[in-house]
Amino acid sequence: MSLSRRVITLAAAVAVAVPLVATPGSAEHRGFSAVVRYTENGVPHIKANDFPSLGFGFGYAAAKDNICQIADLYVTLSARRSEFFGPDKPGNSAVGSASTSLASDLYFQQVNDSRVVEETLRQRPPLGPRQEAREVIAGYVAGYNRFVRERRITDPACRDAKWVRPIAEIDVYRHLHALGTMSGQALVMDQITSAQPPAAPVTAPEIPRDAAARVTNALDATKDMGSNGFAFGRDATANGKGLLLGNPHFPWQGGRRFWQSQLTVPGKLDVSGASLLGLPFVQIGYTRDVAWTHTVATPRTFGLYQLRLVPGSPTTYLVDGKPEQMTSRKVTVRSRDADGKPVDVERTLWSTRYGPVVGPALGLPLNWTTTTAYAMRDGNWGNIRSVNTWFEMAQARDTRGIVKALSDTLGSPWVNTIATDRSGNATYADVQAVPNITDELARQCSTPLGAAVFPSTGLAVLDGANTSCAWGNDRDAVVPGLLGPSKQPVLTRPDYVANSNDSAWLTNPAAPITNYPRIVGDVATERGPRTRMAITELDGKRFSRQAIQDTLFTDRSLIGQIAAGDTAKMCDTLPDVADACAAIRQWDKSYSTWSKGALLFERFWMKVPQGSWKMPFNAADPVRTPNTLNTDSPAVRKAFTDAVAELRAAKIPMDAPLGQNQYVVRNGERIPVHGAPNNLGVLNMQVPIWDPAKGNTELAHGSSYIQAVSFDNDSCPDVRTLLTYSQSTDPTSPHFADQTKLFSRGEWARGRFCEHEILTSPALKIVYLFQR
Numbered sequence: 001m002s003l004s005r006r007v008i009t010l011a012a013a014v015a016v017a018v019p020l021v022a023t024p025g026s027a028e029h030r031g032f033s034a035v036v037r038y039t040e041n042g043v044p045h046i047k048a049n050d051f052p053s054l055g056f057g058f059g060y061a062a063a064k065d066n067i068c069q070i071a072d073l074y075v076t077l078s079a080r081r082s083e084f085f086g087p088d089k090p091g092n093s094a095v096g097s098a099s100t101s102l103a104s105d106l107y108f109q110q111v112n113d114s115r116v117v118e119e120t121l122r123q124r125p126p127l128g129p130r131q132e133a134r135e136v137i138a139g140y141v142a143g144y145n146r147f148v149r150e151r152r153i154t155d156p157a158c159r160d161a162k163w164v165r166p167i168a169e170i171d172v173y174r175h176l177h178a179l180g181t182m183s184g185q186a187l188v189m190d191q192i193t194s195a196q197p198p199a200a201p202v203t204a205p206e207i208p209r210d211a212a213a214r215v216t217n218a219l220d221a222t223k224d225m226g227s228n229g230f231a232f233g234r235d236a237t238a239n240g241k242g243l244l245l246g247n248p249h250f251p252w253q254g255g256r257r258f259w260q261s262q263l264t265v266p267g268k269l270d271v272s273g274a275s276l277l278g279l280p281f282v283q284i285g286y287t288r289d290v291a292w293t294h295t296v297a298t299p300r301t302f303g304l305y306q307l308r309l310v311p312g313s314p315t316t317y318l319v320d321g322k323p324e325q326m327t328s329r330k331v332t333v334r335s336r337d338a339d340g341k342p343v344d345v346e347r348t349l350w351s352t353r354y355g356p357v358v359g360p361a362l363g364l365p366l367n368w369t370t371t372t373a374y375a376m377r378d379g380n381w382g383n384i385r386s387v388n389t390w391f392e393m394a395q396a397r398d399t400r401g402i403v404k405a406l407s408d409t410l411g412s413p414w415v416n417t418i419a420t421d422r423s424g425n426a427t428y429a430d431v432q433a434v435p436n437i438t439d440e441l442a443r444q445c446s447t448p449l450g451a452a453v454f455p456s457t458g459l460a461v462l463d464g465a466n467t468s469c470a471w472g473n474d475r476d477a478v479v480p481g482l483l484g485p486s487k488q489p490v491l492t493r494p495d496y497v498a499n500s501n502d503s504a505w506l507t508n509p510a511a512p513i514t515n516y517p518r519i520v521g522d523v524a525t526e527r528g529p530r531t532r533m534a535i536t537e538l539d540g541k542r543f544s545r546q547a548i549q550d551t552l553f554t555d556r557s558l559i560g561q562i563a564a565g566d567t568a569k570m571c572d573t574l575p576d577v578a579d580a581c582a583a584i585r586q587w588d589k590s591y592s593t594w595s596k597g598a599l600l601f602e603r604f605w606m607k608v609p610q611g612s613w614k615m616p617f618n619a620a621d622p623v624r625t626p627n628t629l630n631t632d633s634p635a636v637r638k639a640f641t642d643a644v645a646e647l648r649a650a651k652i653p654m655d656a657p658l659g660q661n662q663y664v665v666r667n668g669e670r671i672p673v674h675g676a677p678n679n680l681g682v683l684n685m686q687v688p689i690w691d692p693a694k695g696n697t698e699l700a701h702g703s704s705y706i707q708a709v710s711f712d713n714d715s716c717p718d719v720r721t722l723l724t725y726s727q728s729t730d731p732t733s734p735h736f737a738d739q740t741k742l743f744s745r746g747e748w749a750r751g752r753f754c755e756h757e758i759l760t761s762p763a764l765k766i767v768y769l770f771q772r
Contacts, residue, residue: 141171180380227499306449608639
């Protein structure tokens with residue numbers, strides 16, 4: 001771009017800028033000033049001279065793109081869903097598992113009544129937020145509220161909704177706390193809000209023989225997040241510097257979507273990447289010298305305690321032989337009756353020294369009887385330290401700084417971290433908030449139920465009648481009861497580290513990690529198909545930024561490579577499936593939009609029972625085993641004929657290109673999408689929603705914000721990004737589906753980090769935001 005062209009572009013941008021003036025009488029407005037430079041695809045680069053103004057710019061820009069989703073979060077966290085939507089409407093899955101709005105309100109009202117967030121806010125860092133984080137959040141609230149007051153909402157989902165309202169800082173901190181407990185109490189909201197003492201004598205149920213399998217299945221059913229994280233060091237990159245691929249698999253709808261931005265306070269902070277809606281900090285991103293990503297990790301972040309009740313008093317339990325009364329709290333929420341009129345609903349919820357009493361959950365008979373009750377202790381209860389973690393990671397200069405931020409705060413709630421830096425270090429750190437339940441404590445204190453489930457699931461059920469069974473305390477843990485960072489797995493290498501939601505064991509097959517407690521993860525067990533595919537694709541190779549992008553979007557299927565040949569042979573022995581056999585034979589074993597036969601194999605494999613292999617897993621050969629599909633199995637054969645019948649019923653040709661029947665519709669336009677579910681071993685994971693009449697017509701979750709970050713001799717990182725579902729949930733926005741179309745075509749967007757990159761964007765638009 002010539003100098004004259006650049007001047008014209010900037011002048012035009014100033015002409016269309018939207019200056020904001022102060023609203024009279026608004027006491028919270030204390031002088032904010034930020035500049036937002038929008039580049040391609042509506043990505044804002046927010047710059048301010050102080051942290052409150054940075055937050056102000058973020059809050060306004062984020063609300064402009066996603067006001068309905070963010071406002072829905074705050075309605076939920078303030079326990080007002082029943083009031084606005086009705087008690088029987090679903091809860092907000094972005095912050096928990098509540099099946100109804102009433103259950104959601106009861107749960108969040110008791111959290112708010114406990115004042116756990118307010119108490120944590122009074123703590124000094126690292127337990128409470130550091131000053132810069134407090135300032136960012138204060139500014140964020142002002143910016144968000146400014147957008148709400150202007151009533152410029154164009155999204156029809158909430159354009160005139162009364163539930164879109166100004167917020168307070170406590171709402172943001174409650175959101176942080178709710179995010180932390182997503183892998184703990186949020187899994188059992190219904191069971192917390194419905195747990196009541198028995199009105200008559202009840203006998204404790206027997207422990208199921210398949211208790212561990214039930215837990216595994218129950219937890220698998222709650223998974224709507226995953227990820228791939230690959231970091232390459234100097235020995236595995238084409239230029240001898242660091243390289244990172246971040247590929248989180250998160251929901252495509254709702255409040256756990258990502259939003260891209262760059263946040264800059266000159267001389268103090270300069271970070272680019274993605275944030276979960278409503279959180280004004282970059283969670284996955286990069287700076288001038290370091291890049292990181294997260295994957296949903298295997299540590300169990302909560303534990304159960306089995307309580308021995310006092311005979312005749314089901315709300316009293318024994319601790320070291322002494323009776324202790326449960327805590328009862330009357331929770332009141334505003335709801336609606338059958339006629340829609342306002343009504344208050346009151347319920348008594350019960351808690352213990354360990355945490356809330358829960359009912360049957362996680363596939364287990366956690367019945368509250370006359371002799372026994374169960375309580376959950378959540379390792380992330382009181383955790384808003386994540387703001388400190390994210391802030392300090394954004395200021396790190398290398399991967400050692402990343403590990404230090406994680407270790408000093410223990411604020412990462414349920415994810416591990418994969419990072420690289422300009423010097424060519426590749427680091428994996430599964431350092432997060434984990435209960436301090438060592439293998440020895442589990443051996444000494446597990447109840448019979450705990451002994452049945454802990455070894456294979458990591459879920460501890462400890463004896464609540466003995467104080468000796470309390471979670472341990474490590475000197476290097478900032479929070480009592482959490483596992484110290486020195487006991488959590490960290491690995492730095494010059495070649496690569498990788499994780500695809502399995503435990504730390506095969507982070508790099510050349511250096512297996514084994515020295516961590518069972519609660520952190522398993523060792524020498526079967527790896528998931530994506531982990532096996534990642535090692536197959538990465539091991540022993542060198543990568544450039546373009547090469548790792550290409551690897552992700554080849555959409556190759558490990559299971560297709562292993563099982564398609566056997567499937568085709570089996571097909572020949574089945575009646576009336578000749579067209580299906582031909583489709584499987586010609587399939588390229590990938591999930592590109594043009595791959596023929598891919599949808600047939602996907603529907604088949606979704607029906608194949610787990611463990612349908614002739615060659616079982618071998619810990620000495622974990623990447624290549626298990627293998628050899630058991631085509632003699634009646635269940636496998638039936639799975640194939642059922643898949644054929646399914647496609648025929650939908651009038652889908654067996655050899656139809658995947659993109660014809662795997663797509664999303666945005667503003668009436670059908671956009672083909674590539675990728676496949678986790679169990680097919682495709683790195684670009686997508687979990688589609690099957691319509692029996694049309695095929696895969698929407699995506700539940702999968703590849704979301706993707707970043708490929710390379711460091712070289714230039715001071716600016718070399719970056720390509722993609723937000724698969726685009727920046728805005730507002731269908732009237734030009735950025736509602738622009739990146740979704742890029743994703744469909746397998747294209748990426750240039751990441752603009754340095755000033756000259758931002759100012760030379762052909763899409764540059766500058767907006768000045770200020771408030772006195």
